Amino acid sequence: MTEQLRAAGPAPAPPRALAGAPARRQPVLRFVRRLIREKPLGAFGGAVFLLFLFCGIFADVLAPYGMNATNLTERLEPPSWAHPFGTDHLGRDVFSRVLIGAQLSMIVAFLAAGLATIVSVAIGNLSGYFGGKLDMVTQRFVDAWMTFPDLVLLIVVISVIGPGVPQIVLVLGLLYGIAGSRIVRGAVVTVRQEMYTHASQSIGARPPHILLWHILPNIMPVVIVLFTTRVGAVILSEAALSFLGLGVPPPAPTWGSMLSSDGRTYMYLGPWLALAPGLCLTFVVYGINVFGDAMRDLLDPRMRGSR
Amino acid sequence: MHAYVIRRLLALIPTLFFASLIVFVSMRVIPGDVVDLMLAQNDIATGQDRERIEASLGLDKPLHIQYVQWIGGALVGDLGHSLWQNTPVTELILARLPITFELGLLALFVALTVAIPIGIYSALYQDTAGDYIARSFSLLMLAVPSFWLGTLVMVFPSVWWRWSPPLEFVPFFEDPVRNLAHMLVPAILLGLSLSAVTMRMTRTTMLEVLRQDYIRTARAKGLSEPMVVLRHALRNGLIPVVTLIGLQAPLLIGGAVILEQIFVVPGMGLLLLEAVSQRDYPVISGVFLIVGVGVLFINLAVDLSYGWLDPRVRRR
Numbered sequence: 001m002t003e004q005l006r007a008a009g010p011a012p013a014p015p016r017a018l019a020g021a022p023a024r025r026q027p028v029l030r031f032v033r034r035l036i037r038e039k040p041l042g043a044f045g046g047a048v049f050l051l052f053l054f055c056g057i058f059a060d061v062l063a064p065y066g067m068n069a070t071n072l073t074e075r076l077e078p079p080s081w082a083h084p085f086g087t088d089h090l091g092r093d094v095f096s097r098v099l100i101g102a103q104l105s106m107i108v109a110f111l112a113a114g115l116a117t118i119v120s121v122a123i124g125n126l127s128g129y130f131g132g133k134l135d136m137v138t139q140r141f142v143d144a145w146m147t148f149p150d151l152v153l154l155i156v157v158i159s160v161i162g163p164g165v166p167q168i169v170l171v172l173g174l175l176y177g178i179a180g181s182r183i184v185r186g187a188v189v190t191v192r193q194e195m196y197t198h199a200s201q202s203i204g205a206r207p208p209h210i211l212l213w214h215i216l217p218n219i220m221p222v223v224i225v226l227f228t229t230r231v232g233a234v235i236l237s238e239a240a241l242s243f244l245g246l247g248v249p250p251p252a253p254t255w256g257s258m259l260s261s262d263g264r265t266y267m268y269l270g271p272w273l274a275l276a277p278g279l280c281l282t283f284v285v286y287g288i289n290v291f292g293d294a295m296r297d298l299l300d301p302r303m304r305g306s307r
Numbered sequence: 308m309h310a311y312v313i314r315r316l317l318a319l320i321p322t323l324f325f326a327s328l329i330v331f332v333s334m335r336v337i338p339g340d341v342v343d344l345m346l347a348q349n350d351i352a353t354g355q356d357r358e359r360i361e362a363s364l365g366l367d368k369p370l371h372i373q374y375v376q377w378i379g380g381a382l383v384g385d386l387g388h389s390l391w392q393n394t395p396v397t398e399l400i401l402a403r404l405p406i407t408f409e410l411g412l413l414a415l416f417v418a419l420t421v422a423i424p425i426g427i428y429s430a431l432y433q434d435t436a437g438d439y440i441a442r443s444f445s446l447l448m449l450a451v452p453s454f455w456l457g458t459l460v461m462v463f464p465s466v467w468w469r470w471s472p473p474l475e476f477v478p479f480f481e482d483p484v485r486n487l488a489h490m491l492v493p494a495i496l497l498g499l500s501l502s503a504v505t506m507r508m509t510r511t512t513m514l515e516v517l518r519q520d521y522i523r524t525a526r527a528k529g530l531s532e533p534m535v536v537l538r539h540a541l542r543n544g545l546i547p548v549v550t551l552i553g554l555q556a557p558l559l560i561g562g563a564v565i566l567e568q569i570f571v572v573p574g575m576g577l578l579l580l581e582a583v584s585q586r587d588y589p590v591i592s593g594v595f596l597i598v599g600v601g602v603l604f605i606n607l608a609v610d611l612s613y614g615w616l617d618p619r620v621r622r623r
Contacts, residue, residue, distance in 0.1 A: 144325030146600045147606075151561035152579065156595045157333055159583040236452055240565060243454045244580065258457050267462045274462050278455035286450035 022204035031121040035294060039104055042294020048287030052280070056106035065093035079272055086272040088263075097253035098276045103283070108129050108165065108238045113230040119177025121223060124184025125211050129192055139185075145178045150233075150239055158246045165248055172237055176230050180242050183226055187219040194218070221299035232285045239281055319607060322412035326599045327381070331374050334592040350563050381596060387589035390580075399578060404597070407574030409479065410497065410567070411559050413490055415552065417498025418505055423548070425502075426509025428534065430517060430544075441506065448503035453562050456496050457569035474571045493566035500562055501555055508551045509544065516544040546617050553609025556602050 036043040055062060079086045084095045127138040157171050191197060191214070200210050241247035242256025250257060255277035257263070267274045368376070380386065386396035429441045465471040472492040477485040516522065517540055526560045564576030571577070575594055582590035 120538040141325045143322045144599075147322065147326050147557070147602045148329070148595070149557035149559075149561035149564075149598060149602070150596050151564055152557075152595065155564065155579060155583055158590055159586070159591060160333060232450075239452055240454060243452075243565070244568065246583070254409055256454075259455055264458060264461065267458070268465060271462055271466045274455075274458050278452065278458070281455060282447070282451045285452075286447060289450055290446060 031298070035076040035298060039294035040298065042291050042297075045290030045292075045294070048283055049068055049291055051107055052102050052284045052287070056103040059099040059103040062099055065096040078270070086270060088266065088270070088273055092253075094258075094276055095271065097258065098255070098280055101253045101255045101277060102280065102284075103234055103256065104165075104252060105238065108168060108172070108248070109231045109234045111169045112234045112238075113176070113227055115169060115173025116176035116180060116230050116234070117223060117227045119173060120180035120184045120226060121216075121219075123178065124182035124186075124188055124219075128185035128188030129179065129207065129211060129215060131189075135185075139182075142178055142182055143226060146182075150175060150237060154237060154241055155244065155246060158241060162297055163241075163246050163249050168238060168241065168247060173233050175237075176233060180226050180230065183222060184219060187222040191215050191218045224297045225292060225299055228288065228295055232288040232292065235281070235288070236285055311490060312611060315607065315610055315614075319603065322603060323600065327378055327596065327604065328374075330592055331377060333595070334588060335370070335373065335555075338350055351360055370507065386593035386596070389590050390585075390587050396589050399590060400575065400593055400597055403573060403575045403578045406476075407560070407563055407567070407576065408572055410490055410572060414497035414501060414549045414559060417495050418501035421498065422502040422505035423509050423545075426506045427513055427544075429506070429510040430513035431536065433514065434594065442510075445503040445506045447501055451500075453496050453500050454565045454569065456499075457493070457566055460492060461569065472570065476571065476573050489570070490572065493563075493570040493572055497559065497562045497566050501559060503557065504555060504558075505551060506546060508548050512547045513540060513544040516540045519543075546613065549594035549616060550609060550613055553606045556605040560598055560602065 032043075035046070067305070071073060086094050088094055123138065123142075127135045154171060158167065161167050161171070197210060197214050200214055235283060238247055239254065239256035239259075242254040243260050245257070245260060245262075247256055248254045258277040259274065337583050347545060384397050386400070388395055392399075425441050425444075429438045461471060473485070473489045475485075476489055479486040517536075522535060522540055525539045527531075530539075560576070563574060564579060566572070567574045567576035568580055575598065579591065579594045581587075582594065
């Protein structure tokens with residue numbers, strides 16, 4: 001039985017290996033073309049997000065000034081060629097700070113959304129595949145967890161463990177991971193009842209094997225869409241926490257903290273300070289949201305309308 | 308209907324248990340030692356010795372006993388005392404709860420008056436310019452952070468016209484007009500963020516309902532279009548919207564925290580933030596618990612009204 005199992009395990013691999021790299025890349029290319037053709041708004045959103053991602057990755061090169069380079073002779077300067085977004089009360093270049101802010105935002109977004117997806121997949125798989133009492137208890141726990149407003153839960157936990165990038169990634173990852181597990185669980189429950197899962201069970205495959213080789217590949221569309229929507233949610237939550245002074249500690253220039261009440265005092269003198277970080281947040285979240293919606297429509301029509 | 312209500316109430320018990328456990332664990336286990344924090348952060352605590360504080364908080368007992376004591380207190384309305392003001396946490400919360408409630412109700416009112424007519428319009432004139440504008444607006448509102456809108460409303464009118472929204476809280480029963488003048492701006496901002504989702508939902512369900520046979524029947528027998536839409540379609544179309552409003556309760560409360568901070572509305576959110584900045588753990592856990600329980604009961608109320616609105620649910 002074990003030999004049969006081994007034989008069944010890597011079976012799907014050879015054709016892929018034979019086809020080589022170009023064939024593997026083609027589905028992605030074809031998907032991108034379909035996205036542009038069928039969902040132009042979604043493709044636009046994806047492009048906007050990629051632009052911010054690019055800015056984030058190369059922020060250190062692109063930023064014309066240091067994020068904390070103060071210049072007291074150029075305080076609260078309105079936008080000009082030298083400073084496209086103006087300068088703040090310490091003479092720091094807002095454009096540079098917004099770029100570094102994009103970097104921080106992206107780092108937190110990818111780490112936390114990645115962690116959230118892993119947590120969702122782990123809980124969703126266990127709860128959905130094994131079912132029974134484990135499922136019932138887990139689901140009541142998820143119910144209770146989702147009862148608490150995101151922001152209230154975040155504020156409480158951060159107040160206890162203190163602000164900082166690792167803490168925020170951990171808390172956001174857990175928060176959205178546990179909440180998202182419900183969506184993964186739903187998908188797992190459907191796949192569990194498919195013929196191929198039963199076939200694998202009947203030849204004696206063990207649950208880890210089935211979960212890895214049969215369930216996981218078939219819930220991938222759901223997982224991808226989940227990750228995409230989580231990126232947007234994480235960016236907004238991190239900004240809200242930083243706005244309240246509970247996010248990434250200063251002087252790190254996050255978009256949220258640039259808009260915080262400490263900064264507001266100077267906005268009355270330099271209203272441009274209020275524009276750039278908020279516009280960036282809106283654009284990037286709008287981009288990822290419409291991109292996520294398009295992905296959902298293309299990859300998994302069942303999830304349409306659920307958020 | 309009775310069986311439905313009873314089933315729904317029974318389902319609430321495990322969820323309430325887990326919710327209380329989440330509050331308890333996050334406040335007692337994660338922080339390592341609350342006493343350390345108290346000794347480190349609070350001047351009040353320095354005069355007292357470690358054992359006395361531990362005993363007063365019940366921390367010298369095993370965790371499960373602590374939980375039973377804490378939850379037992381919570382069930383009779385005793386959530387401990389604020390570390391700073393020495394007032395009961397329940398009293399602090401009861402003073403703030405109606406204010407957040409008022410803000411929430413106003414926001415809900417704004418959200419529904421904006422979202423439902425636009426949602427209906429969008430569904431009736433699907434794929435027209437108006438529909439696209441409405442949908443783009445809703446997508447945009449999902450992306451705009453409310454704290455940024457709040458900041459803009461604070462800053463720009465003041466820069467341009469030397470006017471800024473009033474920030475002084477007046478109790479409703481003292482002067483309703485000034486109270487509403489203060490609450491109006493945060494309520495509109497909170498309502499707008501809620502309206503985005505509600506609008507999408509209204510549009511989707513109305514589109515579904517308008518395709519039903521009984522709508523064709525209503526049109527075929529010669530009813531006027533407003534009659535068909537308002538009497539026949541809307542009544543069924545709004546049922547899922549009611550559930551959605553229940554699901555949005557956490558979002559409403561979360562958004563209230565931020566807007567209360569910007570517009571200095573002394574509600575639950577501001578209480579939480581004040582408690583966080585002072586590390587007043589009994590208050591934090593009290594607010595945390597009450598918010599969670601509050602959302603659970605809002606959801607319960609929505610589910611029960613759902614059973615009342617939609618007879619099909621009762622029989623399931």
